[in-house]
Amino acid sequence: MKRKLAAVLLATSMVAGLTACGGSDAPAADDGTVADEDAAADEGTTADEGTAADEGAAAADSGDPWADVDTSEHVVITYMTTGDTPSGTKEKYDEMMAKLNEILTEKVNAELDINFISWTDYLSNYNLTLARMDGTVDLVGTASDWLDAWPNAKNGAFLELSEDMLKKYAPKTWESIPAENWELCKYNGEIYLMPEDNYAQWVNHGFTYRLDWAKEAGLENGVHSWEDLTTYFRYVKETYPDIIPWDSDGTQYATMVGGWISSHSNYVAIDGINSGAMWGGTKDDLYTVYSPYMTDTDSLVEFAKMMKEWDEIGVWQTDVLNNTAATNRDDYRVGKVAAEQHHTQTWTDLVSKTPANTIYQDDADAASGFFWFGEEAKNLTALSITHGAMAISAGSANPERALMVYDLLRNDPECYKLFCYGVEGVSYEITDDGLRTTPEGYNQDTDNINGTTNYWWGRNDDLEIRDASRDWDTIDALYAEYDGLKIEYPYGQFVAEVDAIQAQIQNINQIHEQYMKQIAFGKYAGTAEEIVAEYQAALEGAGINDVTAELQRQFDGLYK
């Protein structure tokens, strides 16, 4: 009897253990969220009551915009960003943060701490950290197209930023962002994001390639089509057998096919629905939703064929789909590969004769060209201003101070330069032409700060100092070409409601990955026609047409 009782207990607890596994992360995420949020909201409205008379008097004459804000309590503001914690440059990083915190303490009695979400599984870890809602983070770097800004706003992770709050605690930011841009940061009438809208950058993807080798291959003007790329890769593989033309990893499938489609159609994708950006309109008819993955069958078949050809040429390694440790970009810098697929911003680095890009030192003829996706069809959409934005966590205990810190990081020249470039004279110097260069005795591996704080959510062209090592003539020429062709991102105001179509989208994501990986790396069995047909049948089975219809319905509600 006793044995039986014990056995029953044991067995039930075991089964219970199994069930609890699925649900156990949820209760942990839940504790005290409601209370926190209320407290935060309360503080937002009541903070100006306690006008801290003595402090206000002291600061009033210095023109301090926050003279009447109670900053008597010293607080630590944590800023969450994706990226890896600086390791080699740790010492200089600490030094910079110490200096920055001195200023922040003096101005708003706060200090900044950075919570780095490392690139491995960054999206899950980023979202998990947000879901904790326990005040772990205050400032959140986010993005509507690649960091789930809107899903998180809907999930209640971000604090609503009232106009009064912004005017009071982030006055310079409030003023510098035009009203129409604030409109694009709203969901249900509430502002959730502070956009990086005064920073010129292009993150449309394409291939950076060796212009000198392309010329050797007979492409006198460089690569200007996918067919040229085939020629180029074939030449590189034959002429330089030791070089892997493009040491890709399996994750690049979505950008590849997306690039192909924008090169061969007028497709304009809607951001932030899934990472494949599989729905959109066309340049001529922006508000009729369709998915080129269903309609552009011939184009996809052609793509599948060309990628098979690339695979046979040996553009990438045979086991590319299992390759997770690719270091292609760094390999490009030192001449071990012949191409890098990433965005224009990355090309501006790779094209320049920086110390890290040793190909230019080793070979005087070396040069880098850029073939951007969409070039053939002259199809280019400018970046959405919420490609980078700052939000305040709804779990933050000090949202006002977080706003004040952000206002300084974004608009105060001293803070901005420290945060973006490091300590002057150590990590950078300003030339007579007002360009940024490196001081004598500078070591990139230990002294660099630029790009290590991953501040992609509030860069400001008014304060940016151009990097002297960049090849600005070439870069500006491409930017000018872009400016002549671009259309503005047309769907900034659209935040898709995906609750009703979540199941379909999840299955579509899975199918897209499963099939498109094989297609984009030419690893499919059978013919190109067959695999594309199979892919489209699977998408249809998963309900892609329902999703298109639902998005159309929402479009009609917003734009008609």
Next chain:
Amino acid sequence: MKKRKSDLTFLEKVVRNRVLLFMCLPAVIFFFMFNYMPLPGIYVAFVKYNYRDGIFGSKFIGLDNFKFLATSGQLWTLTKNTILYNLAFIILGNMLAVFVAILLNEMQSKWFKKVSQTILFLPYFISQVLVGLLVFNLLNYDTGFVNGILSSLGMERWQPYSDPNVWPVLMVVIYLWQQTGYNSVVYFASIMGIDGEMMEAAKVDGANGFQRIRYIILPSLKPTIVILLLFALGGIVKGNFGLFYNIVGSNPILYPTTDIIETFVYRSTVQSFNFSTASAVGFYQSVVGFVIVMTVNYIVKKIEPDYSLF
């Protein structure tokens, strides 16, 4: 004896067994805290979870979170793959573990026994991530160790990462390599617990080594084997995500034979961060696991009531 016991009231039984019950207490508290208290959290599988409203404040949406798994059209393949892999792991794993435990037991040299136990045990401590890298570096086409040897011997290179059919075998081999040392410890311990007098009596009666294994050790291990099997069966619908994800990664060519529930769900939901669908899947697996445990236990009870759990 039985009769007398059943006459006692519950309280009397508690008093009589107080020492035993007291010894159970830590385990009971542990299970209560970590397995029973989070149970209400299952509810998250039925809501549209919102960070601010919490689990019980969020909107109830019924079975919507289960929809994506059901409509994927893959549920059967995934469940089948998961169960078949786990069956292979459980059956072969336990057989090999018993075998290894017996071998260890028969070893005369103490030094050799310790060394081999350690070597067998070691892979268990290697992280799955490293195992994945190790396998990739052994097997990949361009630079893999195996292919290096093959091509230097003038043989054709082997392309396992493009051939789904070899993976069921490879996965099982990798699993066994990693887990056998650990699993054999339990069996080794129960062999140690076998009454030494029985062994000596058998020896005196002229039983040789094989006969002792066949007629003493194996029968004595039977209850342990059955209980461990029953425990393992409860988790049969839970795939070994670490193993599969790190070794297969997201190589769709291999999905037909290596995709298990966990890896599929990971791929589908990693883009749309969603506690609720994840919990829905966990719940589905638990229910299936529960049904399997109950069924198997029922069968065991029919055959040999002493070995059943309850």
